[in-house]
Amino acid sequence: MRTLFSFLAGLIFSIGLVIADMTNPAKIANFLDIAGSWDPSLIFVMGGASVVAFFGFRIVQTRQQPLFGERFVLPDATRIDGRLIGGSVLFGVGWGLSGFCPGPAIAGLVWGRWETVLFVATMVAGMIAADWILGQQADTGRGQQQAAE
Amino acid sequence: MLETEFTPLSALAGGLIIGLAAVLLLLANGRLAGISTILKSLISLQSRSPRGERGAFLAGLVAGPLAIAATVGLPEQVLIAGPVTLALAGVLVGVGTVTGSGCTSGHGVCGIARLSPRSLIATLVFVGVAGLTVLVTRHLVGGV
Numbered sequence: 017m018r019t020l021f022s023f024l025a026g027l028i029f030s031i032g033l034v035i036a037d038m039t040n041p042a043k044i045a046n047f048l049d050i051a052g053s054w055d056p057s058l059i060f061v062m063g064g065a066s067v068v069a070f071f072g073f074r075i076v077q078t079r080q081q082p083l084f085g086e087r088f089v090l091p092d093a094t095r096i097d098g099r100l101i102g103g104s105v106l107f108g109v110g111w112g113l114s115g116f117c118p119g120p121a122i123a124g125l126v127w128g129r130w131e132t133v134l135f136v137a138t139m140v141a142g143m144i145a146a147d148w149i150l151g152q153q154a155d156t157g158r159g160q161q162q163a164a165e
Numbered sequence: 166m167l168e169t170e171f172t173p174l175s176a177l178a179g180g181l182i183i184g185l186a187a188v189l190l191l192l193a194n195g196r197l198a199g200i201s202t203i204l205k206s207l208i209s210l211q212s213r214s215p216r217g218e219r220g221a222f223l224a225g226l227v228a229g230p231l232a233i234a235a236t237v238g239l240p241e242q243v244l245i246a247g248p249v250t251l252a253l254a255g256v257l258v259g260v261g262t263v264t265g266s267g268c269t270s271g272h273g274v275c276g277i278a279r280l281s282p283r284s285l286i287a288t289l290v291f292v293g294v295a296g297l298t299v300l301v302t303r304h305l306v307g308g309v
Contacts, residue, residue: 021193022218026225027232029186029198029270034233034240036179042167042243048292048299053168057176062273064180065187069278072188082195089195090279093266096286103265104272108291110257112298115245117269118262119200121255122223126230127242134248135255140208142259143201147209150264 017084030123036061039124041115048112167243187275194218199271200226201262265291 030039037043038061046055081087111117116124116135124132187198196218207219233239246254262268265287267276272291276284 019221023221023225025190026222030226030229032179032182041245043169045245048296060176061180064177065184065274066277068184069187076192085195104287104290107261108294110254112295114254135251138252138255139259142256146260146263
């Protein structure tokens with residue numbers, strides 16, 4: 017059941033992306049291009065999605081647990097640190113250069129362009145590398161902490 | 166310049182649908198629809214959590230446009246950069262979203278909906294930096 021609903025959520029999500037034309041990098045670039053051919057559509061996408069999620073999440077979380085699971089798994093990090101900012105800066109440069117963020121890039125594979133496949137491949141490689149390096153650092157950090165104790 | 170038309174109604178409709186998808190995932194599975202984190206957990210060399218659900222979500226992401234292609238047809242997709250730029254941008258998006266723990270869906274939609282200060286800051290940073298990047302590439306160095 018969880019797998020089915022996960023699939024359905026992804027399906028509905030990407031239908032929303034296509035209807036909003038977020039799978040079109042030119043649309044994203046024009047949103048970002050305030051000094052040129054500005055197209056503010058993305059504000060309506062993010063605004064609409066956030067408002068629905070704001071109310072929807074609150075209603076859902078009046079439940080003790082999700083329909084098909086024991087608990088809600090939500091991030092509890094609150095620190096605004098260099099890692100959050102630095103990562104968001106790198107992501108912003110990549111997003112601005114390509115007009116692709118992860119969701120629209122994956123959905124965008126359906127258009128069948130090899131350039132999009134290339135983007136997704138290097139994105140996956142970047143994720144694996146960053147995840148591995150951050151994991152190593154975390155392990156080293158834990159090791160040092162244990163040594164100190 | 167690759168102009169696009171301002172489409173507030175379809176943008177809002179698409180946004181509402183994206184929001185509903187995020188609510189459905191939380192209601193059914195108790196998870197947030199942060200796409201970079203879902204993808205990272207799927208491919209991580211160190212994650213030992215079950216991958217089926219994440220794979221199913223990503224399969225759904227591809228199934229949506231496939232369904233649209235099979236029925237009403239896909240809208241136009243205009244790429245804004247060549248392969249070298251796209252390859253570099255892919256690395257930046259991959260490294261950046263994993264380091265910053267989220268992307269447009271996780272921070273920009275789910276995080277803001279949860280009124281997370283972390284997500285709000287992250288969103289302002291990546292939107293601002295992306296805007297500056299477009300300013301530089303389109304207006305200062307003469308377009309990609």
